[in-house]
Amino acid sequence: MTPVSAIKCRSYERDIVESAVRKAVGLLGGMERFVRPGERVLIKPNMLAAKAPEKAVTTHPEVVRAVVRLVSESGGIPSIGDSGAIGSFKKIAEVTGIAAVAQAEGAALIELSEPEEVTGAGTFRHFEISREVLHADAVINLPKVKTHGQMLLTLAVKNLFGCIPGRRKVQWHLNAGVDKSAFAAMLVELHGLIKPRLSIADAVVSMDGNGPGSGRPRETGFIMAGEYAFAVDYVLCRFLGVEPFKLPTLKAACDKGLFPENPAINLLGDFSAPEFAGVRDFSLPPGTHLEWTIPETARRFLKDALTTRPRVDKGKCKLCLLCAQMCPAKAMDGLDTGIKINYRQCIRCFCCQEICPYGAIDIADGWLLKYLS
Numbered sequence: 001m002t003p004v005s006a007i008k009c010r011s012y013e014r015d016i017v018e019s020a021v022r023k024a025v026g027l028l029g030g031m032e033r034f035v036r037p038g039e040r041v042l043i044k045p046n047m048l049a050a051k052a053p054e055k056a057v058t059t060h061p062e063v064v065r066a067v068v069r070l071v072s073e074s075g076g077i078p079s080i081g082d083s084g085a086i087g088s089f090k091k092i093a094e095v096t097g098i099a100a101v102a103q104a105e106g107a108a109l110i111e112l113s114e115p116e117e118v119t120g121a122g123t124f125r126h127f128e129i130s131r132e133v134l135h136a137d138a139v140i141n142l143p144k145v146k147t148h149g150q151m152l153l154t155l156a157v158k159n160l161f162g163c164i165p166g167r168r169k170v171q172w173h174l175n176a177g178v179d180k181s182a183f184a185a186m187l188v189e190l191h192g193l194i195k196p197r198l199s200i201a202d203a204v205v206s207m208d209g210n211g212p213g214s215g216r217p218r219e220t221g222f223i224m225a226g227e228y229a230f231a232v233d234y235v236l237c238r239f240l241g242v243e244p245f246k247l248p249t250l251k252a253a254c255d256k257g258l259f260p261e262n263p264a265i266n267l268l269g270d271f272s273a274p275e276f277a278g279v280r281d282f283s284l285p286p287g288t289h290l291e292w293t294i295p296e297t298a299r300r301f302l303k304d305a306l307t308t309r310p311r312v313d314k315g316k317c318k319l320c321l322l323c324a325q326m327c328p329a330k331a332m333d334g335l336d337t338g339i340k341i342n343y344r345q346c347i348r349c350f351c352c353q354e355i356c357p358y359g360a361i362d363i364a365d366g367w368l369l370k371y372l373s
């Protein structure tokens with residue numbers, strides 16, 4: 001039985017968060033079980049964008065601080081690293097409060113920018129993973145619990161996508177983004193290459209709705225931890241009221257025989273607390289994507305009619321053109337009148353929604369999907 005711990009945590013006050021993280025990790029055997037003296041430990045929070053902690057876009061700095069302290073106490077040498085989706089890493093680190101934590105706690109802050117080639121053993125043969133990740137003795141994964149336009153939720157397994165340096169992420173979206181199950185399979189294989197020793201999820205304030213960049217912060221009140229990222233994701237899905245195997249990464253892990261349909265999970269901590277009864281009305285991103293085994297003309301029709309698509313809110317768009325520059329399919333044009341999206345070309349990777357600093361891109365259903373629902 002793989003253990004997953006959950007500890008109530010109703011605020012981001014430093015002492016409260018530290019106590020919750022200590023308890024959650026303590027129930028798993030303590031940080032000494034995961035970190036040996038002298039080991040270089042890379043702590044991987046979600047540092048998607050330069051957003052203040054209360055926006056719930058990034059892992060809260062107090063969660064990062066607590067983990068840095070536990071690693072140091074165990075004799076490990078902590079560093080904090082990620083590759084953000086947009087803007088300078090320095091700015092992301094400053095605005096999210098993570099730079100201040102690194103400085104105060106004496107941890108190195110590392111942008112995961114240098115790719116190193118790795119040969120995968122599964123379906124995906126060629127990976128480029130951050131050198132800093134590959135050369136760390138251990139990785140501790142700190143996901144922020146959020147919805148995700150393409151992958152339904154971004155939890156522990158998806159958080160490791162940030163270990164692929166920035167530019168390379170876009171290429172993965174191009175290769176696999178049009179096919180959600182292929183993308184999920186890639187994430188599962190990436191997890192197998194990184195093998196985080198521990199995942200500690202920041203579900204104190206999560207994000208629902210239009211995640212991962214522009215959703216609604218939701219108080220969910222827990223720190224959850226586990227050695228096995230898939231088990232953490234499974235428990236989080238149950239907590240949020242989402243059927244676990246609707247999460248493409250769990251489905252892909254199950255299909256690959258890496259995660260059972262009926263997992264034996266040893267639930268530790270506050271699972272019997274009334275608060276764990278589940279989050280009500282956790283709102284998921286609209287719709288989903290089709291995968292294609294049909295002729296091109298029908299496929300094009302159905303793509304227009306049924307799939308979700310990015311939609312630019314002209315009122316919010318500042319025409320900064322970041323989305324057009326990053327769009328892997330070159331499907332966006334910046335015109336005087338606004339951003340124009342060529343939906344024929346668009347691969348529905350939702351990089352643009354993730355990247356837009358102004359929350360100007362949301363997800364719209366295709367006309368038939370809208371009609372049917």
Ligand code: SF4
Nearest residue numbers: 317318320321323356
């Ligand atoms: S949609 Fe967002 S990223 Fe794209 S141009 Fe407008 S503000 Fe910039």
Ligand code: SF4
Nearest residue numbers: 327346347349350352
């Ligand atoms: S328009 Fe947006 S969703 Fe479509 S391919 Fe470009 S970045 Fe991806």
